[in-house]
Each structure stands twice: as structure tokens, then as C-alpha cells.
Amino acid sequence: MDILETIDLKIGYxxxxxxxxxxxxxxxxxxxIGLIGQNGVGKSTLIRTICGLQPKLGGMIxxxxxxxxxxxxxxxxxxxxxxxxxxxxxxxxxxLELIALGRHxxxxxxxxxxxxxxxxxxxxxxxxxxxxxxxxxxxxLSDGQLQKVMIARAxxxxxxxxxxxxxxxxxxxxxxxxxxNLLKSISDSxxxxxxxxxxxxxxxxxxxxxWCMDFGKEMLIGQPRKLIESGALQxxxxxxxxxxx
Amino acid sequence: xxxxxxxASTKKWRLSLVTLILSLGxxxxxSISFGSVNIPxxxxxxxxIGNSDNKIWSNIITQFRIPKMYTAILAxxxxxxxxxxxxxxxxxxxxxxxxxxxSSGAGLGVALVIFLGVWLGGFIEMTGIGRSxxxxxxxxxxxxxxxxxxxxTSFRLRNTVSLLIIGLMFGSAVSALVSILQYFSxxxxxxxxxxxxxxxxGSLSWSELYIMLPIIxxxxxxxxxxxxxxxxxxxxxxxxxxxxxNLKKTRMLIIINTSLxxxxxxxxxxxxxxxxxxxxxxxxxxxxxxxxxxxxxxTILLGAIALLIFDIISQLPGSQETLPINAITSLxxxxxxxxxxxxxxxxxxxx
Numbered sequence: 226m227d228i229l230e231t232i233d234l235k236i237g238y239x240x241x242x243x244x245x246x247x248x249x250x251x252x253x254x255x256x257x258i259g260l261i262g263q264n265g266v267g268k269s270t271l272i273r274t275i276c277g278l279q280p281k282l283g284g285m286i287x288x289x290x291x292x293x294x295x296x297x298x299x300x301x302x303x304x305x306x307x308x309x310x311x312x313x314x315x316x317x318x319x320x321l322e323l324i325a326l327g328r329h330x331x332x333x334x335x336x337x338x339x340x341x342x343x344x345x346x347x348x349x350x351x352x353x354x355x356x357x358x359x360x361x362x363x364x365x366l367s368d369g370q371l372q373k374v375m376i377a378r379a380x381x382x383x384x385x386x387x388x389x390x391x392x393x394x395x396x397x398x399x400x401x402x403x404x405x406n407l408l409k410s411i412s413d414s415x416x417x418x419x420x421x422x423x424x425x426x427x428x429x430x431x432x433x434x435x436w437c438m439d440f441g442k443e444m445l446i447g448q449p450r451k452l453i454e455s456g457a458l459q460x461x462x463x464x465x466x467x468x469x470x
Numbered sequence: 471x472x473x474x475x476x477x478a479s480t481k482k483w484r485l486s487l488v489t490l491i492l493s494l495g496x497x498x499x500x501s502i503s504f505g506s507v508n509i510p511x512x513x514x515x516x517x518x519i520g521n522s523d524n525k526i527w528s529n530i531i532t533q534f535r536i537p538k539m540y541t542a543i544l545a546x547x548x549x550x551x552x553x554x555x556x557x558x559x560x561x562x563x564x565x566x567x568x569x570x571x572x573s574s575g576a577g578l579g580v581a582l583v584i585f586l587g588v589w590l591g592g593f594i595e596m597t598g599i600g601r602s603x604x605x606x607x608x609x610x611x612x613x614x615x616x617x618x619x620x621x622x623t624s625f626r627l628r629n630t631v632s633l634l635i636i637g638l639m640f641g642s643a644v645s646a647l648v649s650i651l652q653y654f655s656x657x658x659x660x661x662x663x664x665x666x667x668x669x670x671x672g673s674l675s676w677s678e679l680y681i682m683l684p685i686i687x688x689x690x691x692x693x694x695x696x697x698x699x700x701x702x703x704x705x706x707x708x709x710x711x712x713x714x715x716n717l718k719k720t721r722m723l724i725i726i727n728t729s730l731x732x733x734x735x736x737x738x739x740x741x742x743x744x745x746x747x748x749x750x751x752x753x754x755x756x757x758x759x760x761x762x763x764x765x766x767x768x769t770i771l772l773g774a775i776a777l778l779i780f781d782i783i784s785q786l787p788g789s790q791e792t793l794p795i796n797a798i799t800s801l802x803x804x805x806x807x808x809x810x811x812x813x814x815x816x817x818x819x820x821x
Binding site for chain 2: 273276277278297298299300301302303305306307309313314315317318319321322323326327329330332334335336337338343346347350356359360362382
């Protein structure tokens, strides 16, 4: 069964701004998907709609076979974790405090960490290789370090699906590659990952599949290598063929 | 692995907590010792041991100073905690318990009673207990009226910043109404109103304290239970929802909680400024954490200690005069906030 499935999904902003319709998408476990498209085409809107942070205009979203609308926020939080664009509102949190927020769907009334929570946090820190940042506060981190910490928070949430909105923006080339490789290793461990990105050349190496969006057109879906070699991706994105080879 | 980090910070937190509890005890004793009537410290010890020989002094202690001490502790902790919650909810270091117009609403209630009471005939002639209850009820009604309007709007809004602006608008509109009432009033009524705005910790009798105590204790307990949702609000509304928070419900609970705290205190003691704004920052300086489960108890204790100290200062120890508590808190609170802003180039750092 697919972890995420959309049926005739319609996204946008009421009353009349439609950014996408008849979206029939699916994502199986362990898959790393790249969401590609120009600025303003609706990538973030699609991500926010799938996460339940924004109402859909029509159609259906299924998580693990159940309708998204039937689930309460806490149940959704056990299936999807997100890393959004931009920095978190408060930077006066310690790295540990931030990652611990990922355990909120599981912790009790007071949010105290149990031993299982602590071991999940340990695992997330190990997997993102950020042990050396443990004692720091968020305002002390570089953009690349902060992004890894935010991903660790999503990992600590222990969900089968992780969605990241432009995880490589504002990062230097080395950090972009590091973050993408870490995401690849997370998806190899069995989690599904959906990222929106403008780094087509870099992400083509790690993504199993591309979801491409353009204004008023049907989405283009396929394996990155095949889409690029055939020139279908370049044609869809209105760019010369040779730029991506 | 993270356990060692958690252990180290828990140890430091326990130390801060114990220090504050001891300071609270010391300040409470000092607060009972100082007042307009000079009572020697040895007598206070005797009084608590139970072998006091001076009926008048004993009476002053049990009927006046102990209720005032409790009032200061409750008011200080309640205002500090509601300030902390407003700062987190609006992610604004300059937010305080009255940011949504709670004290303006209370002021309007009191102003209506004082100014229109005369006009309707005779309310103001009531003296003593009857009048004090009338003012308390009017202030409570006024602040909960504002709270009701803010709550209804909060349901219609998704954006927290809009709510902040709307709260500020309500506050200023209500203050304007009070100004108009004052404009058409006689001098002695204006004086009565101005005296209310000075705030007072010493005017509460035991019977009023018995009403205030359970409300504040329950709301403080509720504040501890709100720690988890407050923590998740720190990284932003969207992230908070993504870890399973019901944003509108949480926002409503936080507003009700802070309004109960700040509204009740304002109803009984009048407006007391700056505690709510400055104390959460002091708590963060003492023990810097984003975890409200740790920060809230420290803020409660620090607020109580601060208001006890302000109250002792306002008694002008050694003299017969007493200064208005609302002026003293602002007099000491304002330089602190100014210093805070000058010290931190990036004020966001402190929330």
C-alpha cells in the first residue's frame, strides 16, 4: 500500500486561485521524490496541503490508505513530519530542545521525555551526524548546520513520510550535497521522502522519481535520468536540452 | 548520549529553583516585617511561635500584613506567568499580560462604576466592603468582556500577528472611552479613578483573598499543563501544527488562562505594570531555556519575589508614607526593559 496517495486532488487558495487540479500522485515506502517547478507554481502549496496545514480545494488525500480529513492533527503528525522553508520563529532554543519537539506526538500531557523518546532522539542525532552541535543554541548555527538539525527533528518524529520544502536552499555546494546524501541514506533505511527543490542536477543523482509542475499543465512524473536523457524534462520546464546533460 | 546533557541542565535548574524558593521565603518574612507601623523583628518571630503579648501588633500582622504578603505573591506570579505566555504566543519579547486589552477593559468597568454610579445616584455613597466588591466585580466584568471579544475574533483568525494587532486596537479604543468618561466627570470622581489606577496590594481582606486564591492557584496549575503546547509554538505555528497541535484550541486556552490570571489580579489589585513584561526576561537570564515546563516555575517564583520586593520598597521602610505600587513597579521595571533592549542587539534572542 502506498504511504501517500492523492486522487483528483485540487490545490490552491479560495475562492478562485487554483494552482493544480486532477493531481493523481502516489508515493511508496522508501521512495525519494523530488518536486520540481518554477517559483510560484504551487510546490509549497502542494506540500502544505498534503501535510494538512492548508485545506484542499477538492479531491482526496490518503495516508496509509486512510483519508487525511478523517485524521486528527496528532494522528497526521505520526505519519508525516515536515521541514519547512525559512528559519524557525525562535532561535533561542538549544539544539536538543528543538529536536525533542519532534517527540510531541508521542509524549504525555507535560511533554516529558521517556526513555524511548530519548533513544529516538539519539538515533536522529547519530543519523544526521550532528553530535558535535548538541550543546549549542540555534542562533549559533550556520545555515547548513541548522538545516541538519531541522531534519534531525523530523527524524525524531519517527514518521514513515518526511516532507521537506527546499531543504537545500541557502546552502553552499558542499552542504547541498551532504544534505541530499543524508536524505538518500534516510530513504534507503525505508522512509519515504518528498522534497521540493530547484537543484535539478544534484537531486537527479539521489531521487527515485520526479514530480514536475508547471502552470496550467498536467504534472510530469518519471525517473529523473530517463526524463533528462529523453529531453522531456527540459521541454516541460522550457529550458534548452543541453543545460541538463 | 543526550542523557548526560539533560542531567547537567536539570542539575542547574534544580539549583536555580531551590535558590528562588529560599529567596521567596526570606522576602516573605521581610515583607511581614516592614510596614507603616514599626514592629520589631523579634516580635514577628514571637508571633509565629505563638507567645505574642501585643494584641494590636498581632492584629496588624494577621489582618493586614499576611494578606498583603499573599496578595503580592499571587499577583507577582500570576502577572509574570501571563506575560511569559503572551510573549510565547505572539513570539514578541515586548508582549505582556495586558497586550490584549485586559487592563483597559477592567479600567472601563471601574470607570463606569465610578463616573456613571454618581450619575445614576448613590452607588458611590456605598463605603467599605460593599464598594470594594462593586469595584472588583466591575473590573472583572470589564476585563472578561474584552476577553470575550478577543476570543471570538481569535476563532476567525488563523494569523497570530493579526490577533495581536486587534487586541491592541481593542485596548486603545476602550482606553479612549475611559478618557471620554473622565472628560465629563467631576474632579473628585476623577481622583477616585486615578487612585484605582495606582494599584494596591494592601486593600485585600481575607474574604477577598479566599476568592482570589483558588482562581490563581488553579490558573497557575493550568499554566504548567500548557507547557507542552507553548513549547511547540516556539518554532512557529505551521511547525506546531505539524507536530499535532490544534492551533485554535491551544490559542484559546492560552488566552483564557492569561486573562484569568491577569484579569483577576487587575480586578482585585488594580493595574500593576511591568511585572508581566520584565520578569519572564529575568527568568530566561537566570536559566536560559525554551522549555516552558522548566521556565514556568522559575517565572512564578521570580514574579512573586519581585513584587514582594517592590512592595517593601513602596512601603518606604522607616517612614509613615506609602508609594503607589503601580508607580514603583514601572519605576524599576522601565529602566530594566530599556537596559535589556540596549544590551541585546537582536531582541528576538530573548524569547
